[in-house]
Amino acid sequence: MQESMDAIVMRNVVKSFRKRTIRGEYTTFKSELLRWLRGKRQPREAGLITALRGIDLTIPKGSTVGIIGRNGSGKSTLLKLITGIYAPTSGSLEINGRISALLDLGAGFHPDFSGRENILINGIILGMSRAEVKARMNDIIAFSELGEFIDEPVRTYSSGMYMRLAFAVATHVDPDILIIDEILAVGDEHFSKKSLAKMMDFKRQGKTIVLVTHDMSAVERWCDLAAWIDGGIIRRVGRPSEVAAEYRQAVALAEAQSTVFTPPALTEGGGALPQLSAVAQPSEGPVRHLQVRLTDGRGEDVRAPAPEQALEVRVGYELERATEDVEFVVSFQMPDGRVVYETSTRREAVALSGLPSPGVVRFVVERLGLLGGTYALVVTARAARGSCTARCTFEVAATLEEQGVFRPPHRWVVEPAHEEQVGGALRQDVLARAEVG
Template sequence: MYAIEVNNVTKIFRIHRGKPKTLKDRIVLKNTGVVEEVIPLKNVSIKVKKGETIGIIGENGSGKSTLLKLISRIIYPDEGEIITRGKVSSLIELGAGFHPDFTGRENIYINASIFGFTKKEIDKRIDDIISFSELEEFIDIPVRTYSSGMYMRLAFSVAINIDPDILLVDEILTVGDEHFQKKSFNKLSEFKRKGTTIVIVSHDLNSIEKLCDRVVWIDKGIVKKEGMPRDVIRAYLDFLAEKDNKRALDIKEQKSEQVNLSEKHPVGTGEVEITNVKLLDENWEERYIFRTGEEAVIKISYKRNSNVGNDVVFGMAIYNSSGINCFGTNTYLDGIDIEDLKEEGEILFRIKKMNLLDGEYSLDISCHKINGELYDYKKSVLTFNMYSPVKEVGIVKLDHEWQIL
């Protein structure tokens, strides 16, 4: 039995541009306006089983919130149909109906009535609502005096203290401070254990993975992928990384037109110059966004301006955004002897597994004598980003395994 059926749904918003504003304009300028159509959802079909928790993910503007509003019947589809079985409660527009001049207690009655509760039903629940919001001290003062966090906590507490068959949640997993967020997360978990059907829209992929049985990824109004949370989230992160990488390549190309390494004066004697540095993936394509554990290759182009014999060392160092040196080495430390350096050439440094965790990193490249005297040094010659579907903490992911004895 499906609790929710979304069958071939399309939603069209029509935006009127140049629309006449006065009666005179309507008479004189009739039919001169332009109607622009925006289609946030195109032929979308999703089925949710009774008691299932599904997550909806996607970029801003992809149609996620529109889908929730359609299911909750705030708006209606232009094509297709939506069937829901059971009482629907939506945590979409938190605080809708709150009056700033009324107290928190008075607004509880107003807001709960929007959800269809009678005064008698609210009387039975009001103590639980106030307790969950943790606003006992402020409940009898006007909500205009509340901070935005207090306002959202009260609204969330009203919406969550009901017993729906279907719960629709839109970006409310970050309401309040960390303590209240955990409390809200636990409340949703409680609903799940009770067998409530839950649909969650959120950018908090960790929470989506923990809570959901299934994830649907919507991109530009269509269902791009659906399935097990980890598989869909990984595909989504890979998509975002590819998109960010293209943007990074465009920015790098624009900067390279303005700044050429070979034209910059070397930091050192200049007997050997570093002329270019690129970061490549396992397919030897230029890339600046990597998933933790992927292979990466640093390609260093150089030019020798005088005879240095075999007294030459190339080195690299990776720093995180806090300036911490995550890793550094050079050809001398690794026992690589460089003899008869060509006038121009390339040095490749292959990282079999880029095990850095989420974040932005910068790369330094150096060329120097064995005694450390610099030929050239390029500080923060490029930046790159790491991402991981698994949110470990720290700087680097260590190869590891657990054993339960």
């Protein structure tokens, strides 16, 4: 069996929690017992809170991935699914390799045990033998820089000491996948630099690192891939600089609109940030101010098209100077950047001589054909002297339980088999076998 090249594969993962109500009035055991005997017991369950809403995410082995998004958008829930603390409500989750995680500060430590004893316990929990943990004990203690405090109960530790011990254990048990949830924000400058150097060593060894952080500069600086979670869904996966730019613009737009944030799990629509009409990358060519909109036939913006719906991709542009060699490329992509469909004016021999400025190029789609999910629409205006790219994300709303990416036009036919057709097929099969023999 061929070894998978992906460390983590999530397919349509949903995570919901049971929502419970708490009675407002004061109660006693006697009053609750009487209520129950009289058949007036109030049901405690009151629906579900959905934190993750169909996550599709693939993390290649050896990559460093930054998970970004607002507080309450589902980042920590995602990490707890990966580490096995939670189980998915539905969907599939595949992990290839030993995982070590730094989640909640001090998680997994027994407060009454010493640091040394907790190292042994955590190492065994993470899959190492007692002999392996003891062989690495001195290295872990030296890295943590706890000195004589290593034999004191961890309940006496400061938050910084907790973090040092947790990081030392997590990075010295030889994991294939390291999961970190903002824990590096705790600690002094010396240990932060030491931790970063250790993680860079992990990268050189080809380890997989998944980091949840609000530090966009850190994601842009040393992550290979970024995933933006918004409203319990993956809004976009791609190059860190591009994902961070789109995230910042969406947050700025929400602030400008004075949008009040509600945790996504508590809102029907997921508490998502406003959709952007397009995010344009800096232009180096003759085309400036590229803007992309997904509309219906009347020119109205479409937020959640259906698979059978007709659409138009409207590309607004402005030329800095007259040009004859511009090519417009339209690409429908998955959140991780995989191309679903792509074409261009050059490939289809569309004449673009004498382009007006400003102007609009319309790409008319008679039938979308995509199944339900999150997609990216990327449009590039390309010329010999440079290019300009704009993108937007959209959701396809589908009610049928189909799998895959696209929905080809089709119909079902059920009919009885005719005897002569069956006989003819058998005769052809016999002749074919005779010729081969």
